Amino acid sequence: MSDIEQAPPGVDITVPSPARMYDYFLGGKDNFEVDRTAADKVVANMPEAQDAAWANRGFLQRSVGWLARHGIRQFIDVGAGLPTMNNTHDAAQAVAPDARVLYADNDPMVRVHAEKLLAGSSGTAFMTADFRDPEGLLAHEVTRETIDFTKPVGLLLVALVHFVPDEEDPWGLLQRYLSRLAPGSYVALSAGTGDRQSDRAVGTLTSVYSKSSASVHLRTRAEVERFFTGLEIVPPWKGAAAKVCYIGEWGAEDPDAADSDGSRWAYCAVARKPE
């Protein structure tokens, strides 16, 4: 079957999509030729691209497990993507079988995938929504059915905010979400950085994504730290100071060993909204 025959209604297969490219980096099947060609161009100058995607998945899974072990029973996962295995509800429900997860993404392919993936799973819901519309996303009927705003929430913005340019103020958008969440809620956030990368790799990554459905905006450590203003950052591993770190390091038993080349493409932290 050709890509055109396989493409679900509403899915544009003439322009690469970050969700489908990410799926390709992770070895998934929910991608098309246009995505694979774009992703291969990234890999040509960033051979650790797949490692970066896996390091980011590791951060998501470890942070969700940590949040569930610290009493969080409801999660809002914005920019949830397409991964087929070990998703947020798997990590949360492995600790707390009653945990609920609301997935949201603005890519139509993610909805198609989510409908298959979540069929028959309990405590999960999916909605097509855009991170840049906090009030719309939080007031949506599906959100109100899934999330109890009187109780703490785990807000997951994992490998998402680098798709939002400075002009759209991703820092202010996060504050608008946090203003609606109960004290004791947490945010887990990872964001791409070019801090320790070559100009060539950064140039290729940004150029390839500029031709996709969402451009990439890499940020410095200080710019990522700014997301956690007013929040209490959790120490990322046993014995560490409370700080932003690389994605491979978070929750690692041996952070030095986990700090791979791919890990250094994104910073992350988990932080709590104070009482």
Ligand SMILES: C[S@@+](CC[C@H](N)C(=O)[O-])C[C@H]1O[C@@H](n2cnc3c(N)ncnc32)[C@H](O)[C@@H]1O
């Ligand atoms: C790199 S994937 C990350 C997936 C998952 N969060 C993870 O870390 O494994 C980024 C996802 O963010 C979604 N995305 C990008 N911009 C978005 C926006 N403005 N609103 C909602 N989702 C968005 C993309 O469609 C894609 O699925």
